[in-house]
Each structure stands twice: as structure tokens, then as C-alpha cells.
Amino acid sequence: MAGLEVLDLRKSYGDVAAVSGISFTVRPGEIVGLLGPNGAGKTTTLHALAGLVHPSGGRALLDGLPLEGQKARLGFVPEQPEVFPLLTVEEHLGFIARAYRLGPGWQEEGDDILRRLHLAEVAQRAGGALSKGMKQKLLIACALLHHPTLLLVDEPMVGLDPAGQRELIGALRAARAAGTAILLSTHILSSAEEICDRVVILQRGRLIAEGSLADITAQAGSLEEAFMDLTEA
């Protein structure tokens, strides 16, 4: 199957099981929301998929091949928007272009992404001088520059003002339209409702629900109600 396949993924820290054998898929051109209360294992799942932590068990495949060997096809945006404080916005893109060996057209592409995210006017500003929202948008620009097959985004709305959230949603939709598989963790259910095609709900490291928004909200009426029902059960 094309896209991301997560099979029985597990991660433990000593006796604490942060993720306990979860399985789900993200198809190309699809945005899947990873939802769950605090401590549910969302960030750990994303970190394991991004290769930041070593899973205790299970597998992740991208287009049928192990994800581990395909970092060049992966984009990752962490929850905390940490950028290089002394590099300008433009230089961040230069770094990414070299890291992914992008062709000569990357600068025009980068300018376009910066314009779409309203970062063009701060292109010469150092990372340390950016606001939290701008840093978040810069990391998203860096993650999109190399056209990833799979984009992992951890709590992207945190720290963004309403206009920033709108721009981000636009950028994610554009990536989806280009065929990118997107796995997005968020606390903001209204955003998930607006942008996600399907959702995966975790609680205490276990997958408790998975399906399209229509399926999940069919009985409860809204995603928030469904979420509360599922996580309080």
C-alpha cells in the first residue's frame, strides 16, 4: 500500500509504555489528525516516525519500504519551534537545500513558500529575532521546501495567531493537493475538524479510535463531543 503504514508501533521508557502497539495508515494526499489528551503518546509517535527516538517494537513503512532508510522523503515540524538563532530565514532554506541536495530552482521555490507564509518580508532577519509564530512558520517552510512524501507535524497551531493558522492551513492543503501524506498532531479540535480527512485518537499510548471525520462524529455530532466521549470512557 502506498503512503505511510504504521504497524504495531511501540515505545517504552523503562516501565512506562508511552506507545503500546498502535497501527494506522496515512495515504498520499491525505491529512490524518493524531489526537489525544496530554500524555497519550502523540509526540512520542511522531518522534519515533521521524527517527528521533528508537521504537521498542513495530514497524513503519513508507510506500512499502522501511521508513528508517527514507529520511530524504520525510519532513518534520516539531512542537517547539527552535531555529538556528544566528542564521537568517533565507539561510535556513539554504541549509535545507544543501541537506537535501535540491536542484538549482530551490531559491524560487523557497521564495514562493516564504511569500505564501508571509515570511518574505523577514527573509533577512536572524532566526533568534523571530517571534514564536514566525519560527513555527519558518520550520514549516523548511519542511516543505524539499517536497516530502510524508510530512509529520507536531502541534502546528500552537503559538500561531489566527492569520498564521489560516496561512498554515493553506500551506498544508497545498501540500496535500501535491500528494503529500500528512500526519498532524493537534490539541485544537476545531482545526482538526477543518483540515483533517481522517483522525486517529490515542489514549495512554493505545489507539482507541480511527476513521474518517464523518465516521467518528456520526453518533456524537461533533469531533469535540466524540473526543470527550471516547477519552472519558
Next chain:
Amino acid sequence: MSGYSALLYLEWRTLLAQLRLLLRARGRLVIWALVLAYFAFIVSRGRAGMPHLPDAAALYAVALWLLSLGLASIGGRRCLLARPADLALVVPSAIPPDRIVVWTLARQALSQLRLLVVVAVFWVPQMAASGGVGWGTLLYAVGLSLIAAMALRYVLLDLGRWGSLARWLLLAAFAALALLTALALLGDGLAGVSQLATSIWPLSLALQALLGQGLALLAFGLAAVLLVAAMVALAPRIVRLGVDWGLLPLLARTRGAGRYSAAALRQERLTARVGRRALRRRDWPGRGDLALCGVELARLYRTLWPRTASLIALLWVFAGVAGALAAERGVPWQIVPAFVAYVMVLSGAAVSSVQLQAVLATPLWSQTPGALGRKLLAWFLPGALTGGVGWTGVAVGWLLGAHQTLLALWSLPLGLALMLMVRGIGLVGWSFLPNAVDQRVVAVWLRLLLTVVAAALAGACGVAGYALGGVGPAVAVAALSALGEAYLCLRLAALRIGRMDFVRPSEGRA
């Protein structure tokens, strides 16, 4: 080569930005000019052929070098990937782990070149000049050994608990070699120094490398290449460990949630528990002071007890036995106290920068009403006294073994006072140059010079005390003057820190 070109681009642009910042700050330029003038003076002295003690100088340099390497090779796991942006932009990128590790190694070896400053301040330039060794050879020898030490650190990192044990054994071996050097220097006199240095391996190898002998340099080169190869082979695991033990806890601290890794989770829970308990006790004096003291004590307890504390106690016993054996053979008792004082004061001043940015970001500093100076003192004392007891215990053990009971008793307060002075200077140094990556060399140089001046002042007071009434008054006066200097450092640091943006005590500042 895509990985390296990206990482080189990152370093190059960062360097350019740092230079731009430096050129805009006149104060920093002045300090840099002073540092460069100092080095020019040292080198010119060496070239002028002034009278030296080449053997002694060489051995001091080797001893210091060995200790520095020991410290570098046991460095904490948190040092591997230290920049939060690495988590977002480097580790998950297409850059292969082996290149990330090699790049990290090169960055850290370069940053550790400040150790050269330590060596340079004392003897090496003069030794190099008198021994006919060029700066190129010297840099090659020290650079290679640093790379080897760093690579060894990462390889040991992969061995888990065994690696931890190996790190301690390694440091003990380095310390023993450094001690041997001091013994040779102070015990046998200069005549026996060369003989000893050329007879003990790897002390002899280190000395030969510093003196520019080809085979020794080749051996260092081979060791460095082998260790780097081992490190590259283990790169994926090393990067993961670096993320788990370095970056994730770092992010957890700045995020305040503490759920990124098991280690961070435990530390955050502990700090929160102690802090909450202390804050509930409204009747405690100081209003925040003792809470900070409690948190710091808890941190020390968790990091030192039981393994490190046991090793330190073992070292004291070992020093006692060695002291007894040495006394039987007529070795002068002054050797070990002099060596301990040397390492504690000079090396300690060089390598121990008191970093406060993470500590000051916690609510206990900004939300409690006590004066900043008192809070600083309450936070500062446990760490400084613990370090002081650890080091001074070695001298006390040796002196007790050598049947110098009265001197052993005197050395304890003096050792503690000296450690407070050294740490106080570290605190002042940080308060003047906080978070300045480009100022690291300057900061080491500044701390060393301040420490030399402060120690000389305390020593002069001690000499005056000796003239008045013998050893007892000498130690008492020296200790009191060191304490006074430590107090002044604390007051000055509090004054500086109080002006920083991230500290907003609700009432009163020192």
C-alpha cells in the same frame, strides 16, 4: 558529501553572523584585543629566550593536558547534541548520522580548543619555544588528542553502564598520571623528572608528542583515526542517544512539561516536588532562599548518590593509604596538598563555568520574594561546598595517612574557602559574559586571570598570617581572605544578574 556541505554552510553562516555581532560590540572587541595582546606577550617572551624550566614546564603541561583529556573523554551525554534547532533541522533531515556525528565531534573539538588557552596561560608557549616545537606541531598534538578524547567519549556512550564505568576508570587513570607528574616534579626534583617522564607510558608518549617527536605524533594520529572510525560505525545509535539524553531533556526543560524522556521526567518531578513543598512553608526564613537550597541539594543528591559519592570516598581512602606509604618512604607531605590546590584552583577555574540561565528560568527565582543576593547564596553554597569537600578530602586523607593531623584539620576550611572563591569567580565570569558563544576563550582567560590574582591575594594574606603566628593563623587568614573574595564575587554577580531581563524578583535586589 551533501551532508557535509550543508553542515559547513551552517557553520560558515553562523561564523559570519558571530563576526558581525562582534564587530558591533566595542566592549567585546576591547576584551579580544587584550587577550590577543596577552598571547603576543607570552609568545614573544618565549622567543626572547628567557630563562625557563623546560622539564618542569613540560611536565606541568602534560599533567594539565592529561587531566583535560580525562575530563573531555568522560563528558556528559548531554554534550552530544546541544542545540535545540538540531532536533528540528539536523537530526530528522536527510543528512546521514555518521556525518552528523563527525560534524559534532569537529565542532566540540574546536570549542574545546579553549583548553589550549589553559595550557598556554601557564607553560606551553614557553616550553614550545625553548624546546624548539612549533605552534603547528603543538596544535596538531593537542588537536589530535582532543579529537581522540571526544571520539572515545562517544564510543563509551554506546556501552551503557559499562561505558559509564569505563569513563570513571579512564578519568582515574588520567588523574593518577597527572598525580605521578606532580609527584615527580615535587618529590624527586627536576633531575628525576625527565627520567620518570620517559619511562612511564603513556605519560612518555604524551610528553614526546608535545615535544614534537614524530613517532609519538603518529601514534596519537592512529589512535584518533581508530576512535573516529569506531565512532562513525556506531553513529546511528550515538545520534539517537544524543537525542534521548541531550536534546529531548533540554527541550523538556524549556517547555516545562518534562515528558520527553524518562530522565527529564524524573528530574522535573523531583524539582517540582521539592519546590512545592518548600513554597508551602511560608514561615521559612529567606522566602525562597531555602527552597532553592533544597532543590539544589536534591539535585546534588540525585546526581552524586550513591555511585559518585562512593567513588569519591574510595579516593579519599586511597589518598590516606598512599599518604601512609609515602610517609614511610620519606616522600614530602606537601606534594598532594599542593597538587590538589593546583588542580582545584587553576584547572577548576579554567573548566568550571557556572551556568545559570536554565536555573534562573525556574519560577522559584522570579516568583519568590527573597532578595536575589540571598537566593544566589543559598543556591550557590551546596554545589560549591560539595565540590570543595570532594577535592579537599583527598588532601585531608593524604595528610591523615602521613600523620599530619593538625594540618589535615587546617586544610579542610582552607580548601572549602578556595573552592567557594573559585566558584564565585566562575559566577562573576558568567554574569559578565552570559551565553556568549564567541566569548568562550575570553571567558576562560578572564576566569583564570581573576583566579590567579585572587589566589595570590589569599596567599599573600596567608604569608602575612604565618609571619604573625605560624601555620594556624596563616591558614585562618588565607581562608578568611578567600571567603571574603567569594562574598564579593557573589555580591557583584547578584548586581549583574539583577540587571538581566529574565530575572524579576518581586521585591528587593542584592
